[in-house]
Amino acid sequence: MTEYDTESQVTEAQHAALQLANVDEATRNAALESIADAIRDHAAEIRAANATDVEEAEAMLERGEYTQALVDRLKLDDAKLESIAEMVESVAEQQDPLGETLEARKLDADLELYKVSVPIGVVGTIFESRPDALVQIAALALKSGNAVILKGGSEASESNRTLYEIIREATAELPDGWVQLIEAHEEVDRLLEMDEQVDLLMPRGSSEFVSYIQDNTQIPVLGHTEGVCHVYVDEAADLEQAEAIAFDAKVQYPAVCNAVETLLVDRRVAETFLPPMVERYEAADVELRGDEATREIVDVGEATDDDWDSEYGDLELSIKIVSDVYEAVEHINAHGSKHTESIVTEDAETAETFMTGIDAASVFHNASTRFADGYRYGLGAEVGISTGKIHARGPVGLAGLTTYKYYLEGDGQLVATYAGEDATPFSHESLDGEWTPGRLEDE
Amino acid sequence: MTEYDTESQVTEAQHAALQLANVDEATRNAALESIADAIRDHAAEIRAANATDVEEAEAMLERGEYTQALVDRLKLDDAKLESIAEMVESVAEQQDPLGETLEARKLDADLELYKVSVPIGVVGTIFESRPDALVQIAALALKSGNAVILKGGSEASESNRTLYEIIREATAELPDGWVQLIEAHEEVDRLLEMDEQVDLLMPRGSSEFVSYIQDNTQIPVLGHTEGVCHVYVDEAADLEQAEAIAFDAKVQYPAVCNAVETLLVDRRVAETFLPPMVERYEAADVELRGDEATREIVDVGEATDDDWDSEYGDLELSIKIVSDVYEAVEHINAHGSKHTESIVTEDAETAETFMTGIDAASVFHNASTRFADGYRYGLGAEVGISTGKIHARGPVGLAGLTTYKYYLEGDGQLVATYAGEDATPFSHESLDGEWTPGRLEDE
Known part of the structure; x- marks a missing residue:
């Protein structure tokens, strides 16, 4: 050593x-x-x-x-x-993530x-x-x-x-x-x-x-600090499905970053949805905290403002009642960590409002937040999950450890030819095939 | 106001x-x-x-x-x-750089x-x-x-x-x-x-x-500080072509970041190549500085160690004689700014050694460094040129101002189904088509 x-x-x-x-x-x-x-x-x-x-x-x-x-x-x-x-x-x-031709373009003859x-x-x-x-x-x-x-x-x-x-x-x-x-x-x-x-x-x-x-560094960092993920149960949800998704998202593995931390429930279905949901969570030892409207329907602890920003990473969950999908989107954009968010609804338009309105790496429709994972996404081995928006976002596969290089093959071309009044125009046609040095000579 | x-x-x-x-x-x-x-x-x-x-x-x-x-x-x-x-x-x-489906994958039926x-x-x-x-x-x-x-x-x-x-x-x-x-x-x-x-x-x-x-910021920065670009004239270069490229790369627009700052010349062609090249540069008022070996062949100023790291941004150029392509690659990896590098050679293997060996955003074979530009590359309007390797590299088009989002459309799927001993396997097949919310219902 x-x-x-x-x-x-x-x-x-x-x-x-x-x-x-x-x-x-x-x-x-x-x-x-x-x-x-x-x-x-x-x-x-x-x-x-x-x-x-x-x-x-x-x-x-x-x-x-x-x-x-x-x-x-x-x-x-x-x-x-x-x-x-x-x-x-x-x-x-x-x-192999290396040596892949991501784009190829003919700029001009032999260029x-x-x-x-x-x-x-x-x-x-x-x-x-x-x-x-x-x-x-x-x-x-x-x-x-x-x-x-x-x-x-x-x-x-x-x-x-x-x-x-x-x-x-x-x-x-x-x-x-x-x-x-x-x-x-x-x-x-x-x-x-x-x-x-x-x-x-x-x-x-x-x-x-x-x-x-x-x-504490100027080096680019790939990763995530926290996962404050939400499930929103919409008025038009299949409530049985919503219950199963909300349960899976919390209980299947509560310690991970893609587990749900706050359940948002549309006011119009709260009275039907919450009692059986709470019963099921409590049978699984989930500690629940709700806002005032929630506590009028079910007997759970009191949620404070801190709860909306907390990643419990454990069998704990906060519940909040919202008026509609817009309030859900607003709450998530204010309190979420841009990781993974899910809506349960049978209404495609409401799903679109939620999915396009939320700024997060992964946004799901009728599926558990726990699916946010490189292996489940089919990316192979996972390098990490990024909540940043630069370079790579969400679950990151091997491609996240690559960048690219431009190779230009010419035959003596000068920029002077393509500049000024009598400039030769560029053709910019798409090319098939891979870069090999000297490929111009072989043609 | x-x-x-x-x-x-x-x-x-x-x-x-x-x-x-x-x-x-x-x-x-x-x-x-x-x-x-x-x-x-x-x-x-x-x-x-x-x-x-x-x-x-x-x-x-x-x-x-x-x-x-x-x-x-x-x-x-x-x-x-x-x-x-x-x-x-x-x-x-x-x-439009937005709304493009970059990848689509069926994870399982209706997922x-x-x-x-x-x-x-x-x-x-x-x-x-x-x-x-x-x-x-x-x-x-x-x-x-x-x-x-x-x-x-x-x-x-x-x-x-x-x-x-x-x-x-x-x-x-x-x-x-x-x-x-x-x-x-x-x-x-x-x-x-x-x-x-x-x-x-x-x-x-x-x-x-x-x-x-x-x-002075933790915010990701897209851009470049300097362009210390090189042209390497190899033993197997078409010397007439090399002279034209080296001239264009310096003189066509000396103030920009993709102009050449140091000319590297293979020792085996230096005596033939340098005298007419220097004559041509001097006729265009380019101020030249060379290493000792260069000054034995042509009458130019003395280059110091600082010259190898300088972006003149003007009609100035340093010249260095190297033994072969390996020394050229080594010099460039030590002194270049990872911006744009060019080799002039008729030998495909030497070109490959140079192009794969150099760590730079753009590496050219038989073309002027001045081609490194979003418009010339066919990227449309240029957002900037990046010498970093994260997110976007080299000339950056509109795509550099985008990231992506994962949309998952399900039908109530739970991760519990895909975990543990009796886990349902994922199919991970490629999908054609674009994301539209509710597309599962329409099928």
Whole structure:
């Protein structure tokens, strides 16, 4: 193990990125297979390192400095390691995101423009506890030809270092330094300052954690801080369907960002809809808080203004009665986190008002908010979910780790020919086919 | 004229943006036509306001506080106003960037996902002198359904205010407050802090100016600071073609970001290539500086290390002799600004090494760097040129002012059905057609 120095690590990653961008698909996939094999082959070693982390975490748990949930997320057993190896293999099987011709245009005779997908360069990631995040992000970066800087939580340091060494050894054929581990906590702030060297950051962790990263760097950040999602039950809803959707959206997995936090109910159906809905939630131990109008119909706790902006991440839900779809849209645009919003209605026009009126990455009609996910969307492995609107929005697949490059193939063309009074006009016709250097000579 | 308060202006723009996102194409285009007409109708008024600015600028010029070039850029005569009106009309004629179905996928029976282009929301722009920038940016924002915050330079304040009032009046049919003018210089820093409200910034001006914006805001910035572009003349170049390209790239318009700043010459052709090239540059008054090897062949000034990182923006050029394409790639990746790079060679393999090895938005083979431009690329009106790799890269058209939204049309689907041991699998088939709400019912 050599001494770590963040700046030289990032510089090494920059050099590696330039080479990795031109490593062919077969070599990148073989390296991924080799990582999967190495994780299986070194399972005992990984478990031993992980046991040290878990022991330390359990001591902290006893001292009340840690939660059981965090200890559980830290633990790597054989089943977990196998699922990590399979995840790496599934990344290898995905379609190559690189070298795709996104647009091609003939500007004039023998002057052809190609827009081709390429890696972004150097991506950095900072994540809390889960050591499986390290492997997943390294695999996604490699598949998309990016060099990657990994910074894990100190509570997983032994697991992270072991996994990192295994990945490095398994990918010795790749440009040296394509993957880098940063260990010291104080190095995070240095990483955040390296906006000239690091092209994209993908933080994973709590809202506070992601917010801290976003507020303290000039590097573009791909991710989300919170998910304050809503289900709106319209006057024209199939109420049975609405009940099932509202239940699924909260109870099926309450800890995740696409779970519903506030249920909005059209005043005209509230008296019919709410009593059975509340009964069902309460049978599932959901803690409910309602606005005044809600509490006139059902016996639930009192919702305060804070509730409308809260991501409970647990079996808790706030309920608000609204006059119509317009009030629902207004409430969501004021309090939602632009993540995922759902309307239940049989009226297409009302659905359109809701779906086009709300500014969010995902807007659903008659479906649970829990569908907002890269795998369910068919994007393959998920890089993250973005609530920003720049670069990538909503669930992000491998394409989110690419950018593009324009290749222009000419035959000595000068701009002077296309400027001034006797300017030759551009033809700007669409072209079929892929960029290959020297393709003009072959025609 | 009401009192300006940046925060309430931005809030007004946010509200307008939500409505403008759903204003149809015909209405947006009619508003653009109405802006073009109003500029023609109010030409005298605009010229009068502009004359005040120009008078002030000329007084500053006399006191040596201003340059003639800046005064020239400020001036609006009838021909300039007509060209501005025509530019607005050409934006109206462009294809609608909104409502395009970018992807559509059937997740399962009656569960359909659509990825549809939508506006980003609130875009801000900060620009120096040229008052035509105000109209261009407002037109591009309107075409793409975005609300826009405009902050122009104080030297053009009368022209800007008049143009802004004309645009507002001409677009009274649009959601109130979709366009906002910020006048006080101290308001810029407040705008830069509003990363929760402003989705994208497009600064226009000098490198120092754009750098200042980038370094002082958390809002994503679309633009470029500098263009240090290269032409590399390879051993296998058609030397006559190389001379023409290197000349065009520098002399055709030296002030722009896609002009060449450093000429790299393969050692094996330097003695043949350089003497006539230098003669031609000198005849066009280009000031030349070369490295030691260059100065052994031709009589030019001495290039220092600073020259390799300089954007002259003028009739100046540095020349360096390199051993081969690999040294050229290395030099460019170390000193280029990731803007536009060109190789002249008849060897396809060497071209490939150069084009895939260089990390830049545009890489050309046998063509002048000056082709890097949205209009020449066939993108229509240019929003800007980006040297960043996130969101949009190189010349950016209207699509750079859009993001997307996922619409999911269901029939009451729950995630519980697709999770756990008896999970229903997703089908993830490609779909044809556009999203329309209620389309499931119509099938």
